[in-house]
Amino acid sequence: MDIFSDLFMGLSIAITPINLVYLLIGAMVGMIVGVIPGFGPSAGLAILLPVTFGMDPIGAIMMLAAIYYGAMYGGTITSILINTPGESATVASTFDGFPLAKKGRAGPALVMQAVASFVGGTVGVILITILAPMFSQVSRSFGPPEYFLLACMGLLTLIVMIGSSWKLGVISALIGLALGTVGVDLETGQGRYTFGSAELIGGIYFIPIAIGLFGLGELFYAFWSGLHNTGSGSIVQYSKEQRFWPTAQDFISTKWTMVRGSVLGFVVGVIPGAGATIASLMAYSTERSLSKHPERFGKGEMAGLVAPETANNAASSGAMIPLLTLGIPGSASTAVLLAAFMLWGLRPGPLFMSQNPELAWGLIASMYLGNMVLLAISIFAIPLFVQIIKVPYRILGPAVVVICALGTFSVHASFIETYLMFAAGIVGFFMRRFGFSPAALVLALVLGPLAEEALRQTMTISRGSFAIFVQRPASLWIIGITIALLVFLPILGRIGSRAANTEKAGG
Numbered sequence: 001m002d003i004f005s006d007l008f009m010g011l012s013i014a015i016t017p018i019n020l021v022y023l024l025i026g027a028m029v030g031m032i033v034g035v036i037p038g039f040g041p042s043a044g045l046a047i048l049l050p051v052t053f054g055m056d057p058i059g060a061i062m063m064l065a066a067i068y069y070g071a072m073y074g075g076t077i078t079s080i081l082i083n084t085p086g087e088s089a090t091v092a093s094t095f096d097g098f099p100l101a102k103k104g105r106a107g108p109a110l111v112m113q114a115v116a117s118f119v120g121g122t123v124g125v126i127l128i129t130i131l132a133p134m135f136s137q138v139s140r141s142f143g144p145p146e147y148f149l150l151a152c153m154g155l156l157t158l159i160v161m162i163g164s165s166w167k168l169g170v171i172s173a174l175i176g177l178a179l180g181t182v183g184v185d186l187e188t189g190q191g192r193y194t195f196g197s198a199e200l201i202g203g204i205y206f207i208p209i210a211i212g213l214f215g216l217g218e219l220f221y222a223f224w225s226g227l228h229n230t231g232s233g234s235i236v237q238y239s240k241e242q243r244f245w246p247t248a249q250d251f252i253s254t255k256w257t258m259v260r261g262s263v264l265g266f267v268v269g270v271i272p273g274a275g276a277t278i279a280s281l282m283a284y285s286t287e288r289s290l291s292k293h294p295e296r297f298g299k300g301e302m303a304g305l306v307a308p309e310t311a312n313n314a315a316s317s318g319a320m321i322p323l324l325t326l327g328i329p330g331s332a333s334t335a336v337l338l339a340a341f342m343l344w345g346l347r348p349g350p351l352f353m354s355q356n357p358e359l360a361w362g363l364i365a366s367m368y369l370g371n372m373v374l375l376a377i378s379i380f381a382i383p384l385f386v387q388i389i390k391v392p393y394r395i396l397g398p399a400v401v402v403i404c405a406l407g408t409f410s411v412h413a414s415f416i417e418t419y420l421m422f423a424a425g426i427v428g429f430f431m432r433r434f435g436f437s438p439a440a441l442v443l444a445l446v447l448g449p450l451a452e453e454a455l456r457q458t459m460t461i462s463r464g465s466f467a468i469f470v471q472r473p474a475s476l477w478i479i480g481i482t483i484a485l486l487v488f489l490p491i492l493g494r495i496g497s498r499a500a501n502t503e504k505a506g507g
Contacts, residue, residue, distance in 0.1 A: 007129060010361030014369055019059045023366055026063035027373045030070020031381070034090075035078060041071035042332035042439070046214040047403055049207055049340055057344040058359050062366040064340050066374075068333050069121060069316045069367070072276065073374045076113045076309060077382070080106060089276035089312040092284040096297060096304030103300045108246040112302060113309045114378030115251075116258055120310030121371040123262035124269070124317025128364055135325035136353045144457035145468050147327075147349075149478040151451035154328040155444055156486060172437040176444025179204050180452070187456060199416045206339045206445050208408045208421035213438040214332065215404045216421070217428020219397055224429065246302075254306040257287055265311030269318025271485060276312040276319075283311030317367065324348050324360060327450075332439035335446055342446075 013019065033044030044067050052060035075090035080097035093113065100109040142150075155173055182193045183203030194200040261283040268279035287307035288297045297304045322328045327349035329335040341348050346356060353360040408421040428438050462468035469475045 003129060003133060006133075006357060006361045007365060009357070010363070010365030011368075013058060013358055013362035014062065014366040018056070019062055019362070019366070020369075022055075022059040022063040023066050023370055024373060026066025027070045027370055027377060029063075030067040031074035031374070031377055033067060034071035034074025034076075041068045042336055043214040043218045044071060045333060045336040045340070046207075046210040047400065049210070049336065049343070050408060052340065053343065057346065058362050060344070061337075061340065061359060061363055062370075064337060065320075065363055065367065066370045068337060069313065069370065070374055072121075072313045072316050073114065073117045073378050076117070077110065080109050080113065080305075089280055089315075090308070092280040092308035092312075093305055095284060095308075096299070096301050099298065099300035100302070100305060105300070108250060109302075109305060110382050111379055112246050112250055112254070113305055114375055115246075116254070116261070116306040116309035117313045117378065118371050118375040119258045120262045120265055120313035121317055121374070122368065123259075123310075124266045124314040125364065125367040125371065127266050128317055128320055128367070132321055132325055132360075132364070133353065135321055136350055142350050142474055143472075144454045144461065145472055145475050146478055148451050148454035148458055149469065149475055149482070150326055150328050151447040151454065153478060153482040153485070154322075154447055155440070156482060168435050169437045169440045172431065172440040173444040176441040177448040179209065179441075180445050180448030197416065199414060203449070204420065204445070205417060206442065207343070208417040209424045209445060210336055210339060210442050211404050211408055212421040212424025212426075213428035213431070213442060214336070215400060216425025217432060217438060219400050220425060220429035221432040223397065224433065250302050254303050257303045257306045258310045260286065260290075261307045261310030262314045265314030266318040268311070269315030270321050276315040279315035280308035280312040283307040320363075320367075324352055324363075325350065327352070329443060329446070332442060335439065335443045339442075339446055 014023070029044065029048065030041065033041060045064055048067065049064070052064065055063075072089060076093045076097065079090045079093040080101050097109055097113065100106070180203070182200055184191055184194075184201050191201065264283050264286060265276070265279040268282060269276065284297075284304060284307050287303050288294050291297065291301075291303065293301075316333075319329075319334050323334045323338060325348075327338070327347060329338045338348060346352070346359070404421060404425070405418060409415070409418045430436075431438050431441070458468060469479070
């Protein structure tokens with residue numbers, strides 16, 4: 001009963017007029033961010049994070065979360081219409097989404113992806129409602145040793161999921177940890193790597209780094225890839241005479257696909273480092289292996305579109321559990337969300353839901369409403385988003401640069417932070433270019449100072465003995481889970497990669 005009373009309390013907060021406006025804005029922006037090829041939720045969140053500075057924390061968090069899961073809806077529109085995923089989590093949606101559009105079923109495909117996204121997202125939020133309080137109760141016994149191990153788990157699991165090379169992921173994380181040491185050492189009072197600058201005494205703020213790496217870095221990489229020279233418009237020519245709504249058979253044949261994709265996506269999403277991309281590829285591979293007609297996949301099979309769509313939206317919901325209850329972001333997007341919490345002096349973790357029930361349950365309740373809003377937007381605003389696809393990068397690019405610069409400067413009115421943002425943009429481009437991980441860098445920058453503080457507290461408690469990490473049951477559980485994840489996550493990654501490679505070879 002406590003869960004229901006907490007949820008109703010959250011709904012009463014989420015349905016206030018101002019919060020509904022923020023939710024609608026976040027959903028629309030998330031859809032737009034997802035529609036623009038080359039961008040993704042992490043870039044959109046990083047660019048728009050400074051805009052929320054000074055807003056009410058509950059409304060701001062609701063808006064940023066809507067951008068996060070709203071991008072999953074929008075990214076599939078380009079996957080279906082122009083065979084270009086808006087971001088990595090919608091890659092699997094191109095396998096059957098684009099062939100459906102070429103068959104003249106663009107309308108049914110767009111509506112079914114909206115319904116599948118709604119089902120996956122809603123199932124994910126229902127599971128959050130049930131499981132998040134349990135996770136929070138279990139983690140209340142955690143102390144500094146457990147927090148340090150959790151921070152290490154978040155970094156390690158993300159590093160092993162780096163597609164190109166784990167060594168590049170380690171280097172990226174080490175750069176982030178090094179940046180996190182800049183500033184005054186709170187224990188000794190000594191300055192570290194400030195080079196005499198008064199503005200660096202407080203350390204390097206995460207917002208200019210995140211905006212530069214994800215916002216400008218993605219933009220520069222898009223220009224280098226030649227997106228500014230590509231023609232605009234959809235490859236698929238959709239006419240009004242074609243059927244817009246799916247048939248009853250489309251819904252009947254995919255009902256269990258939605259169930260399987262939602263559960264699988266949520267479970268994978270809870271695992272730090274796995275993320276929506278792995279969830280969508282695994283769901284596609286699973287559905288194809290269970291199908292009575294696997295030869296239809298890759299040629300316009302509706303189940304091949306529904307499976308990854310339910311999975312990636314359920315995974316984005318599942319990723320909120322470790323973020324809210326453990327304070328561990330499992331992806332670049334949730335790392336930026338963690339940074340948003342810290343911007344308002346909030347620290348997600350075991351006590352977060354009990355100390356901030358209005359914010360925690362307001363956020364969860366808003367996700368129910370957000371999925372409803374996104375379902376309506378996805379279906380009835382499709383013609384609008386098709387027009388957004390046609391905006392050339394030569395117009396979009398300068399606008400993004402101006403937004404990044406103004407957003408960074410508006411936080412602290414600091415020229416140094418603005419310069420750092422542009423420098424991070426250049427670094428972000430080269431990291432993307434040579435296979436490094438901007439996500440690992442930002443995650444290390446956010447978690448590094450927290451891990452350092454927890455380690456120092458742990459060493460004080462244990463009088464310098466590292467044996468404390470194996471003397472506490474909770475620490476042993478975290479170490480065991482971390483080892484299991486390090487063993488099984490690469491296997492999950494290979495399964496997803498095999499599904500993608502098989503589809504490319506078959507297509």
